[in-house]
Amino acid sequence: MTKCDLLIKHAELITCTDNGQVCGLISNGAVAVSDNKIIWTGSSASCKNFDALSTVDAQGQVVTPALIDCHTHLIFGGNRANEFAMRLAGANYEDIARAGGGILSTVKATREASIETLVEAALPRAEHLMSQGVRTVEIKSGYGLDLDNELKMLKAAKLLAEHTGLKVSTTLLAAHALPPEYKDNRAGYIDLICKEIIPQAAKLKLADAVDAFCEGIGFTVDETRQVFEAAARWGLPVKLHADQLSNLSGAGLVAEFGGLSADHIEYTDEASIKKMAQADTVATLLPYAFYALQETQKPPIDLFRKHGIDMAIATDCNPGTAPTTNLLQCLHMACTQFGLTVEEAILGVTKHAAKALNLDEARGQIAKGFDAQLLLWPIKDVADMVYWQGNKLPQVITD
Numbered sequence: 001m002t003k004c005d006l007l008i009k010h011a012e013l014i015t016c017t018d019n020g021q022v023c024g025l026i027s028n029g030a031v032a033v034s035d036n037k038i039i040w041t042g043s044s045a046s047c048k049n050f051d052a053l054s055t056v057d058a059q060g061q062v063v064t065p066a067l068i069d070c071h072t073h074l075i076f077g078g079n080r081a082n083e084f085a086m087r088l089a090g091a092n093y094e095d096i097a098r099a100g101g102g103i104l105s106t107v108k109a110t111r112e113a114s115i116e117t118l119v120e121a122a123l124p125r126a127e128h129l130m131s132q133g134v135r136t137v138e139i140k141s142g143y144g145l146d147l148d149n150e151l152k153m154l155k156a157a158k159l160l161a162e163h164t165g166l167k168v169s170t171t172l173l174a175a176h177a178l179p180p181e182y183k184d185n186r187a188g189y190i191d192l193i194c195k196e197i198i199p200q201a202a203k204l205k206l207a208d209a210v211d212a213f214c215e216g217i218g219f220t221v222d223e224t225r226q227v228f229e230a231a232a233r234w235g236l237p238v239k240l241h242a243d244q245l246s247n248l249s250g251a252g253l254v255a256e257f258g259g260l261s262a263d264h265i266e267y268t269d270e271a272s273i274k275k276m277a278q279a280d281t282v283a284t285l286l287p288y289a290f291y292a293l294q295e296t297q298k299p300p301i302d303l304f305r306k307h308g309i310d311m312a313i314a315t316d317c318n319p320g321t322a323p324t325t326n327l328l329q330c331l332h333m334a335c336t337q338f339g340l341t342v343e344e345a346i347l348g349v350t351k352h353a354a355k356a357l358n359l360d361e362a363r364g365q366i367a368k369g370f371d372a373q374l375l376l377w378p379i380k381d382v383a384d385m386v387y388w389q390g391n392k393l394p395q396v397i398t399d
């Protein structure tokens with residue numbers, strides 16, 4: 001007999017591994033856990049050799065790994081509901097940004113907020129994600145845009161992890177927008193990012209990755225390249241808000257740096273996708289931002305499939321273009337708007353989201369050696385997870 005802490009039996013086990021079945025399914029499956037790690041998976045019929053301290057009978061219901069939201073701006077000050085009204089009246093996202101609203105209005109509110117206020121405001125957003133089974137979340141800075149405020153945001157993200165028990169992966173997004181004090185000195189701000197903000201964030205171990213907004217209203221390809229070169233000097237992996245509103249070949253650029261993910265990517269072309277394939281860069285789809293901006297250009301899903309690119313799905317939770325923490329709704333939207341299959345959607349918030357965060361050896365799958373964070377869903381068919389948009393919530397079996 002092998003001893004284990006927990007044995008789950010009779011599960012529709014969604015392992016998210018490559019076992020040849022859809023979503024890595026083991027029907028009538030079992031999983032054994034010890035010391036918060038998965039030590040075995042197999043069929044319920046073959047688990048008789050375990051002597052478990054406790055047992056859960058899943059009664060044929062779906063069991064999945066905990067979910068991962070791999071792209072959020074969960075920490076921010078203020079609110080931008082007024083911009084929604086402006087957009088309804090005909091203004092677009094770029095008009096609002098160029099008029100000094102948009103990201104810069106959140107920058108003002110975030111700079112004014114204390115770290116405690118930022119954490120407190122983010123707490124219900126984090127708790128809502130957790131209620132959907134999320135246990136790993138990426139959080140970006142990008143509303144501070146100076147050394148102290150960027151670091152304040154990253155520290156707030158770390159505090160949020162302590163308060164909630166979430167695993168938080170932090171991303172430095174100082175190159176999100178040009179701060180007002182550098183309005184006429186773009187090169188000066190890029191210098192500040194490369195020579196002060198990235199080095200400090202790296203030295204203090206506050207950032208797991210570096211991101212930028214490569215766009216007409218953000219930063220040019222050349223500026224983004226400088227930011228990525230600085231990240232590389234400090235040993236930090238990169239990812240990018242790429243080709244969201246236009247095609248600047250941002251996805252290709254981030255792939256040239258071996259990037260973890262290219263995100264948004266509505267306007268990405270095949271030349272960039274070939275580079276993503278070479279670098280094994282994940283395509284992170286953000287269907288809620290697509291919807292909220294009433295974008296019509298869809299990401300080139302068929303080309304991602306053709307080149308074997310792994311696709312992740314995230315909320316992009318932010319106060320301007322994605323006021324949501326409903327990750328399960330984003331799964332549904334990735335299917336209805338972008339044409340993903342149920343399997344692609346599920347892998348997008350498990351295995352592939354883990355890969356976008358460089359955590360794919362520990363999270364996002366139910367397999368030997370992985371962290372044992374398991375969810376029991378009140379459903380028997382995994383399609384219901386995608387279909388019900390957050391109306392059927394999981395129970396956490398083990399954290």
Ligand code: NIG
Nearest residue numbers: 103213241289316318320321
């Ligand atoms: O991912 N595209 C740029 N950044 C965010 C929006 C941030 C904002 O508008 O506050 C995004 O959509």
Ligand code: FE
Nearest residue numbers: 071073241316
């Ligand atoms: Fe974003």
